[in-house]
Amino acid sequence: MPDLNQAGLTITPGTWLYRLPWIGLGIGLAGMAGSAVLAQGHLQEFLHAWLVAFLFFLSIALGGLFFVLVLFATKAGWGVSIRRLAENAMATLPIFALLFLPIAWGAGQLFSWWEGPGEDALLALKEPYLNAGFFLARAAAYFIVWSAIALWFASRSARQDDSGQHSITRRLQAASGPCLILYAFTVTFASIDWIMALDPHWYSTMFGVYFFSGCLVGIFAFLVLVMGILQEAGYVGQVIHKGHYHNLGMLLYAFMVFWAYIAFSQYFLIWYANIPEETIWYLHRMHGTWSNLSLILAVGHFGVPFFFLMSRVIKEKPRLLMAGAAWMLLMHLADIYWLVMPNVYAHGPHFGILDVAALAAVGGVFMGAFGWALRRRALIPVKDPRLPESLQLDHA
Amino acid sequence: MAFLSPQLPSTEEYGVLGEFDSPRSLYRACSQVRDAGYSRWDAHTPFPIHGLERAMGLRDSRLAWLVLALGLGGAASAMVLQWWISVHAYPLVISGKPFYSWQAFEPETFEIGILGGALGAVFGMMAFNKLPMWYHPLFASKRFQRVTDDGFFISIEAWDPKFDVEGCQKFLREIGATHVEVVLR
Structure with missing residues (x-):
């Protein structure tokens, strides 16, 4: 095991990063207070804004869960020294069960099928799936599965920090495969329940993959930013190298292209078949100024980063890669907004202080939970048997 | 068939060949040859050694730009071709869609773009490596045959400005070569 200077591997008390839980909580509470005031008379708009913020930060946490599972499933050595940061992102998942409460409480304002199918023949056929009781039971199941996997993996990994037992790594590797299957089902159905069901006549068999691709864009962009901020604050300098930025940059690039591939495939098939109950969803997004946002997504979520993040030179310069990652996070937020908001604003995007308040509320809580996880344990899995492999990661 | 035979230095020797016993010692030796300022030399290994290109001080390949x-x-020409066929050469109304339906042209555009990149990667790699090349002076060395099995070699070629037969042999021994020989042209 290489001789590591422990000073750069735990958050120093007294610094702003150490106070992150309180800073996050403060922003979150301020956002909640603002939301509570602004939601007066705009309950439906508020609930949609909350859903956007909830999905945006949830997608980062879910991306973290997937990344950790995949690192174990593939027995990857290179990613060990950045795995703890992804573990901290996924460890926030239980908090999202609380952040879901406004959605459960106000679901009647979000989902037209909530009170029952009424005269709608299609909704009557979908009623065995789209009904309030089953919806809430499913949501509970998702949170139980995600929280159980995330907390189990995070706690075992933390236990290895003390004992250094190799059996822990083997155990997590064995469990990661079945957990990925559970992950695939829960994330697919969660995206159907929380996004696709906003427009209950519409369906796309590709939708789960679409949301999943956004989750991965979210986590890789988030990890690049967190790594960069930690290094600039003087942490993990000797354990995270150019090679880690390059690899994360490549993964960010790959899943940005994957997102575009899935997004275009979904659009293409619906455009070609030209069936009204399918095309209506895109018609909403081409109506009024929504068409501008659709274009911005095509260019900003794919066209510009396709060229900007292509070169290795950019991916190996932390500042430039961080700029690309920040841009991708912004575009990912725009993507979620584009998925949810046409449901309430028919004529075009209407980004306002209500959206900011909801983002501050959910984002503050997420940041607080992440900061708490960050300072509780070392910033890398200090006794992982594959750590030396990751420390030597260096691309020529 | 000039392109099938190697370009050779005009001297009597092709160069000096040093054999190393492990990837590790070859890696170290490469960085020493690089630091000594040689420019016309190469490393030969049975399998890729991670990071060797940096130990050798090679610049980034130009292949990426070609690809x-x-x-x-390829992508642009595929889109233009489909536009020309569907709008000018043979316009047909297909399921009521406009003649220029870029959505329908996108899969071919993507595929031809991939094809162009792949052809550029394969044939560009061969061109930059001067392949195919049927013969090379190093093949005259009996020991060099082990390069496809377990031998690790560095060759310093005679047209290197710093080349001198005695000095290069001595240098290769100093940086850990287990066996050194002169290869004739």
Whole structure:
């Protein structure tokens, strides 16, 4: 095991990063207070804004869960020294069960099928799936599965920090495969329940993959930013190298292209078949100024980063890669907004202080939970048997 | 068939060949040859050694630019071809869609872009490596046959400005070569 200077591997008390839980909580509470005031008379708009913020930060946490599972499933050595940061992102998942409460409480304002199918023949056929009781039971199941996997993996990994037992790594590797299957089902159905069901006549068999691709864009962009901020604050300098930025940059690039591939495939098939109950969803997004946002997504979520993040030179310069990652996070937020908001604003995007308040509320809580996880344990899995492999990661 | 035979230095020797016993010692030796300022030399290994290109001080390959250009060129020409066929050469109304339906042209555009990039990668790699090349002076060395099995070699070629037969042999021994020989042209 290489001789590591422990000073750069735990958050120093007294610094702003150490106070992150309180800073996050403060922003979150301020956002909640603002939301509570602004939601007066705009309950439906508020609930949609909350859903956007909830999905945006949830997608980062879910991306973290997937990344950790995949690192174990593939027995990857290179990613060990950045795995703890992804573990901290996924460890926030239980908090999202609380952040879901406004959605459960106000679901009647979000989902037209909530009170029952009424005269709608299609909704009557979908009623065995789209009904309030089953919806809430499913949501509970998702949170139980995600929280159980995330907390189990995070706690075992933390236990290895003390004992250094190799059996822990083997155990997590064995469990990661079945957990990925559970992950695939829960994330697919969660995206159907929380996004696709906003427009209950519409369906796309590709939708789960679409949301999943956004989750991965979210986590890789988030990890690049967190790594960069930690290094600039003087942490993990000797354990995270150019090679880690390059690899994360490549993964960010790959899943940005994957997102575009899935997004275009979904659009293409619906455009070609030209069936009204399918095309209506895109018609909403081409109506009024929504068409501008659709274009911005095509260019900003794919066209510009396709060229900007292509070169290795950019991916190996932390500042430039961080700029690309920040841009991708912004575009990912725009993507979620584009998925949810046409449901309430028919004529075009209407980004306002209500959206900011909801983002501050959910984002503050997420940041607080992440900061708490960050300072509780070392910033890398200090006794992982594959750590030396990751420390030597260096691309020529 | 000039392109099938290697370009050779005009001296009597092709160069000096040093054998190393492990990837590790070859890696170290490469960085020493690089630091000594040689420019016309090469390393030969049975399998890729991670990071060796940096130990050798090689600059980034120009291949990426060729692949990018041919990929984008392929994609653009596929889109233009489909536009020309569907709008000018043979316009047909297909399921009520406009003649220029870029959505329908996108899969071919993507595929031809990939094809262009792949052809550029394979043939560009061969061109930059001067392949195919049927013969090379190093093949005259009996020991060099082990390069496809378990031998690790560095060759310093005679047209290197710093080349001198005695000095290079001595240098290769100093940096850990287990066996050194002169290869004739």
